[in-house]
Amino acid sequence: MRWLALLALCCVALAGCAAGAVRPAAPDTAQERARILVMLRAAPPHFLPLDSYAGQYQSSPDHEAHRRVAMQLARKHGLVLVTDWPMPALGLDCFVMQAPRQDAVMPTVLALTADKRVESAEPMQLFHVLGKGDPLYSLQPAARAWHLSELHAVSTGKGQVIAELDSGVELAHPDLARQATQARNFVDDGDYRAEAHGTEVAGILVAQADNGIGIAGIAPDARLLALRACWQERPEASAAVCSSFTLAKALQFALERRAQIINLSLAGPRDRLLERLLDVALAHRVTVVGALDETAADGGFPAAYPGVLAVAGEHAASPLKGLLRAPDEGIPTTVPGGGFGFVDGSSFAAAEVSGLVALLRQLSPAIRPEALLDALSAAPTPGLDPPRSAMIDACAAVARASGRCACDCRAASASMSVAR
Template identity: 45%
Template sequence: MLLRMLIACLLWWAIQAQAAAPAPEDADAHQLLVMLRLPAPHYRPDASYGGRYLDDAGRSARRNRAEALARQHGLTLVDDWAMPMLGVDCYVMRYPANDSAERLIALLESDPQVEWAQPVARFAGMQQADALYPVQPAARFWHVAELHRYTTGRDIKVAVIDSGIDTNHPDLQGQVALNQNFVDAGPTPPENHGTAVAGIIAARAGHGGIVGVAPQAKVMGLRACWQQPDANTRCNSFTLGKALNFAIQNGAQIINLSLSGPPDRLLDRLLDVALERSISIVGAIDAQASGPSFPANHRGVLAVATLTQINAPTRPQVSAATAPTAERTPGGAVQTDAPLLAPGSDVPTTAPGGRWSFVSGSSYAAAHVSGMLALLDQLQPGASPARLRSLLQSGAAPTTATIDACSAVARLVQQLSCPRALSQRGGAP
């Protein structure tokens, strides 16, 4: 029976990968992001402004200015997006394959109208390639059914910046407050990675599938990544920047970034703005990266790695090069820059087409933490990211960075009693 399940799952994933219509792998090759300074009167801080240009007289003038700059340096203007909170218009410009990005950036940044220029960086969803191997039952790591007696993340807005979410999935119907596409002009397609992350965070109970960590949270599905023919997930600076800009402008309380890539100046700036506005941000650590794991290593972002062993001394899938420094105070509390461990191996979750599958990777560990933040945010409305972080870290097992979900919630719910054995095992069943 188990073998039949495995074969069926593998066949289904193969069909989904072939049927997907992702953006081409080299669609963002030889491209730069050019930030042109935005006149101050263009900024409109009202909540109805989602980041796109309004039909004002200055729009054409600004675009003409960008086109002239592109022609001057032998570039082609590809796309644009207004980011008034940074005081810039962001333009995507393509350069010839025989030219140098470094040379062009130096020339562009010598122009007084250019705030800065940068390459379009690529990012990847943090999923393991063999997510269905081995197929085995996954434990209820955090006993969330018990925690839901006290908190469900009701109406907390969680922005899932990822690939497309299947909003018609039985476990996700009514859970996705909006489903915006920042990759192309088409409707948002159902894709594996985004659907899996959304299910872990907010799948609704009682519909024959799984129960999300925060089943009454409201997911903002922001498609900034796309699924490739090999079923891997890719994003870039421009699509991620647009989605972050939208999440900040539209009231996200938690932003889930289950992805990793190189340091990026545009995303750095937007993350800073989000944190200044008390938005909690969760990032997935890439255990295979040889350098800094961005955005998980950005100061203020809650970095999450995968809990790989239960009921044993736990080691995260983190290398010294990719993780923030983990330190403890003399009293044993985790410092604010310590990465946390959460379930990320053989996790059952939602898949496109009304199906379910098992997934593994720090992407899904990060999704667990975003759900936990929603539970805590409901119990303490308006809490700062630092306060929510401290609650999570106070519930970490004493000899590891493993989150003890029950202990974290119990700090806000006096009548909740956590079994001693549960706390000692970091929330594992």
């Protein structure tokens, strides 16, 4: 075990050296906090959300007309127009405007909202991923706790599309090669790049199984949309920041590509634009998985948003009802540079649950959201105040969702009896 830990450390160190190459600067956090999202009514309905939708619309007369309105609004309120993006899922076009300073944001939002040309306006929000770094604890893989090899005999997530909204994924990693069907950068105009947190989450989700390398993802045959909506502020740290605008663009893309599962291993303040996009996703029976933020009294957004599957580790304290628990310590996964390391935190527990959802949805494609939540839920642990849900029993979840036993059949049979 010590030898494996030392090997992982060496891999991480090599990844850090590779990250030392010159890259475009990360977005300025202070500048992001002084930005405003202004929504105008959308383009005519003949602009369809296809691969080239954004490009077609942004060169169209309608876009130019909207841009003129946006520029008028910016001049009137002392703002600078930065960029824009179509949000056809909401029938809106979103314009980003820069205020001169952060304390001018809220008064300007109120003034914009009163303008009849504006559908809505809101301050730019910032979010953060929820990993706790790469501490090397004793190995505690979900593969063992969830009987993963037995589950993979009946389901591997085939046919399921998981949208990972995170920092960049190392697409050429030996255990991730060809696992992503698409990779897009919603942070800036630079090239898509590999970053720590996104690569770590991707490995837990879809790392190749039975290839003689590293680990097996929870859903190795699921297809990954690697959507870079967050950025590392420092190359040597896995911590990453996202904005409500970058997340909204990525959510819109995930909806266009008909992702069945959206993994959000991040947290931040409630945001109206993101809530509206999540409502569209949930209305189309997309499973949205969010990581619990233990520092937030309500569990944080989006985990606490109705309809989102909120996930935490075994020992996390939270009053949030319906909380799902999965392993969150000492999880081996992929890291940039082609190596492997150990991670912990609710980010990675959420990724495990997203992978498990892919297995369940492959077995029961028509499963309703309430049935899916029931399959994943466990009875509260007795004697705790407040009561705390137990860890997910993956074997029982498969039995509840599909009516078949894949592993630990005695417990699964008891679970099916209780469900009936």
